Amino acid sequence: MNLETMTALELGAAIRKGEISAVEAAQFSLRQIETYDSRFSCFVTVQDDILQRAEEVQKRISVGEYTSPLAGVPMGIKDNMCQKGVQTSCGSRMLANFKPTYTATAVEEIMQAGAVPLGKLNMDEFAMGSTSETSWFGATKNPWNAECVPGGSSGGSAAAVAAGECFYALGSDTGGSIRQPASFCGVTGIKPTYGSVSRFGLVAYASSLDQIGPLARDAADCAAVLGEIMKRDVKDNTSVATQGVNLDAVLHYDVKGKKIGIPTDFFGDGLDKDVAATVQTAARQLERMGATVEQFDMPIVKYAIPAYYIIAAAEASSNLSRYDGIKYGYRPEHVDDLLDLYTRSRSEGFGMEVKRRIMLGCFVLSSGYYDAYYRKALQAKALIKAAFDRAFERYDLILGPVAPTTALKIGENLADPLKMYLGDIYTVMINLAGLPAASVPCGFDRKGMPVGMQLIGSYFHETDILGAAHAYQQVTDWHKRRPAGLDNL
Amino acid sequence: MMITDELVTYLEALGRIRLPEESRAKAQRDLQEILQYIDTLSELDTEGIEPLSHALPLTNVMREDEVQPSIPPEEVLANAPVRKDNYFLVPRSFE
Numbered sequence: 162m163n164l165e166t167m168t169a170l171e172l173g174a175a176i177r178k179g180e181i182s183a184v185e186a187a188q189f190s191l192r193q194i195e196t197y198d199s200r201f202s203c204f205v206t207v208q209d210d211i212l213q214r215a216e217e218v219q220k221r222i223s224v225g226e227y228t229s230p231l232a233g234v235p236m237g238i239k240d241n242m243c244q245k246g247v248q249t250s251c252g253s254r255m256l257a258n259f260k261p262t263y264t265a266t267a268v269e270e271i272m273q274a275g276a277v278p279l280g281k282l283n284m285d286e287f288a289m290g291s292t293s294e295t296s297w298f299g300a301t302k303n304p305w306n307a308e309c310v311p312g313g314s315s316g317g318s319a320a321a322v323a324a325g326e327c328f329y330a331l332g333s334d335t336g337g338s339i340r341q342p343a344s345f346c347g348v349t350g351i352k353p354t355y356g357s358v359s360r361f362g363l364v365a366y367a368s369s370l371d372q373i374g375p376l377a378r379d380a381a382d383c384a385a386v387l388g389e390i391m392k393r394d395v396k397d398n399t400s401v402a403t404q405g406v407n408l409d410a411v412l413h414y415d416v417k418g419k420k421i422g423i424p425t426d427f428f429g430d431g432l433d434k435d436v437a438a439t440v441q442t443a444a445r446q447l448e449r450m451g452a453t454v455e456q457f458d459m460p461i462v463k464y465a466i467p468a469y470y471i472i473a474a475a476e477a478s479s480n481l482s483r484y485d486g487i488k489y490g491y492r493p494e495h496v497d498d499l500l501d502l503y504t505r506s507r508s509e510g511f512g513m514e515v516k517r518r519i520m521l522g523c524f525v526l527s528s529g530y531y532d533a534y535y536r537k538a539l540q541a542k543a544l545i546k547a548a549f550d551r552a553f554e555r556y557d558l559i560l561g562p563v564a565p566t567t568a569l570k571i572g573e574n575l576a577d578p579l580k581m582y583l584g585d586i587y588t589v590m591i592n593l594a595g596l597p598a599a600s601v602p603c604g605f606d607r608k609g610m611p612v613g614m615q616l617i618g619s620y621f622h623e624t625d626i627l628g629a630a631h632a633y634q635q636v637t638d639w640h641k642r643r644p645a646g647l648d649n650l
Numbered sequence: 651m652m653i654t655d656e657l658v659t660y661l662e663a664l665g666r667i668r669l670p671e672e673s674r675a676k677a678q679r680d681l682q683e684i685l686q687y688i689d690t691l692s693e694l695d696t697e698g699i700e701p702l703s704h705a706l707p708l709t710n711v712m713r714e715d716e717v718q719p720s721i722p723p724e725e726v727l728a729n730a731p732v733r734k735d736n737y738f739l740v741p742r743s744f745e
Contacts, residue, residue: 258729259729260728260729261729262721262725262726262728262729354706355704355705355706356706356708369703369704393711394711395711395712395713397711398710398711399704399708399711400711401706401708461694463690464690464691464694466687467687467688467689467690467691468691470684470688471688471691478665482666485666486731487730487731487738487740488729488730488738489729489730489731490729490731491731492731492732496741497741498741498742498743499740499741499743500666501741502740502741503666504666504667504668505668507665507666507667508667508668508669508670511667513673513677516665516667516669516677517677517680517681517684519665519667520658520661520662520664520665520667520677520681521681521684521685522665523661523664523665524657524661524681524685527660527661527664533692534688534691536701537691537692537694537696538691539701539702539703540694540696540699540700540701540702541691541694541696542701542702542705543699543700543701543702544694544696544699546702546705578680578683578684579680579683579684579687582684582687583687593705594705595704595705595706596705620706
C-alpha cells in the first residue's frame with residue numbers, strides 16, 4: 162500500500178476494509194509533516210491530539226458509527242476556520258493567540274464524518290492575497306519549487322496536499338483563494354455555489370463572496386468532501402438548502418454531448434503563452450471525449466477586477482472593524498485612551514495588505530464616493546451575473562484558465578499590489594456571480610510548474626463540474642504527478 | 651481621483667489605523683495606482699441597472715424563537731486581552 166500516492170477515498174476504503182487503521186494513517190501523515198513541513202511551512206499549528214482523535218475515530222468506524230467514505234482520513238484546515246480550543250490565527254498577528262470557544266459548522270460536519278484533523282494551514286493574512294506571503298507566520302513555499310509561492314490565500318492548504326502532508330484540506334475562496342493555489346500546486350480544488358457551505362465560524366473577509374471548499378488530489382475526493390459539508394445551517398443566514406453533490410453521479414459522469422463554452426476574453430493580453438496552450442490542449446481533450454467546445458465573447462471580463470476590489474474592500478473594512486483590542490485579539494500595552502487602544506491595536510495587529518484594503522474600503526464607502534464606486538460596482542456585479550446567466554443558457558460548463566501565470570517567485574509581486582490584484586482576473590468574476598468553479602490540473606509550463614484549468618458551472622451544478630473533471634482525470638494523469646524530490650530528502 | 655496626503659490621513663482615521671511613517675509615501679502611491687485602475691469601471695455603461703447585492707435569491711434562514719442557554723461568561727471572556735471579573739477592561743473613555 163503506497164500511502165504517498167493514495168487519494169482520500171482510496172485511503173478511506175482501505176481503512177473501512179481494515180487494511181490499515183486510522184491510527185496508522187495519522188502516524189503516516191505526522192511523519193510526512195515532520196519530513197516536509199520545515200521545507201514548505203504549510204502548517205501554522207499541528208494539533209497535539211491527532212493520535213487520540215485517530216484512535217477514537219477508529220473505534221467508531223469499527224462499531225459502524227462512522228460510515229462516511231472519508232472516515233479516518235487525516236486532513237488539514239485553513240487557519241481561518243474556528244475550531245474549539247485550537248489556535249485560529251487567520252495568518253495575522255491580530256489573532257495569533259486566538260483560541261475559539263466554538264467550532265465552524267463546516268469543520269463540525271467534516272468531524273462528524275470521521276475526519277482526523279492534523280492542524281491549521283497557513284494563508285495570506287485574513288485571506289487577503291494571492292501568494293500566502295502576507296502571513297504573520299511567514300511564507301509557505303510551493304512543493305514544486307520551493308523558490309516559488311504556492312498561491313493564495315489558501316496556499317498552506319494547496320501546498321500541504323501537494324506535498325502529501327495531508328490527504329485533503331478545507332480552504333476558503335473569496336476571489337480565487339481555493340482555485341488559484343490549487344492551480345499553482347497541481348491539486349484539484351472547488352469553490353462551491355455561494356451559500357451551499359455554511360460560513361458560520363469562518364473568519365469573515367468579504368461576506369457576500371466568501372465560501373468554503375475542498376482542495377484534494379482529485380475531483381472524486383473533492384466531491385466526497387463537498388458531500389459532507391454542503392448542508393443548510395441555521396447559524397448562517399445566507400445558507401441555502403442544496404441537493405449536495407452526488408459522488409456516484411460524479412464517478413459515472415460522461416462529458417459526451419455536453420456543451421462547453423470558452424470565453425475569448427479569458428485569452429487576451431497578459432495570459433502566459435504556456436498557460437494558454439495548456440488550457441487549449443485540455444479543451445481539445447474534452448472535445449475528443451465527446452464534448453462540443455466553442456468560443457464566445459464575454460467583454461465584461463475587463464471590469465471584473467475593479468468591481469471585485471471595490472466590493473471586497475468595502476466589506477472587509479466593515480467586517481474588520483470588529484478588531485478593537487477589547488473582546489479578543491491583539492492589544493498593545495500602556496494605551497492612552499480608547500481611541501489610542503483601537504488605533505494601536507489595529508496598526509500593530511494588522512499587516513500592510515490588510516491596512517491597504519481597509520483604507521480602500523473606507524474610501525469607496527465614504528460620503529461623496531459611494532455612488533461612483535460602491536454602487537457602480539454592484540451594478541457591474543449585476544451585469545457580470547447576467548453575462549453568466551446568458552452563457553449558461555447555451556453551455557453546460559465554461560472553461561478557461563485559473564490564473565494568467567503559473568506560480569511566481571517568492572517576493573516577485575509583494576511590493577506591487579496592483580500587479581498581484583491583476584492576477585485574479587479569471588477567478589473574481591465567479592465569486593461576484595456566486596457560481597461554483599473548480600481548478601483541475603491540466604499540464605505544466607516549460608519551467609515545470611503546474612497549470613490548472615478552470616471549470617465553471619451554473620448554480621448548484623457542482624456535480625457537473627466535478628463529473629467532467631473526474632472524466633478528464635480518467636484519461637489524463639496530470640493530477641497524479643508529484644513534485645520531484647519529495648521522497649529523497 | 652487624486653490620493654492626497656490629506657486623504658490618506660482621513661482614511662487612516664476612518665479605518666482607525668495608522669500607517670508606519672516609512673511606508674506612507676509608498677502606500678499613497680500604491681493606493682493611487684489601484685484607484686486609477688479601479689476608475690476604468692467608470693467606462694462601463696450601467697444606466698438603468700439595478701445594483702445587485704446577492705447573486706442568488708436568498709431568503710433569511712430563521713431559527714425557532716426558543717430559549718436556549720447563552721454562552722457562559724467564562725467562554726465569552728476567554729480571549730479577552732484584559733479583563734476584570736466578568737468584564738472586558740478598557741481605558742477610561744470619559745471623565
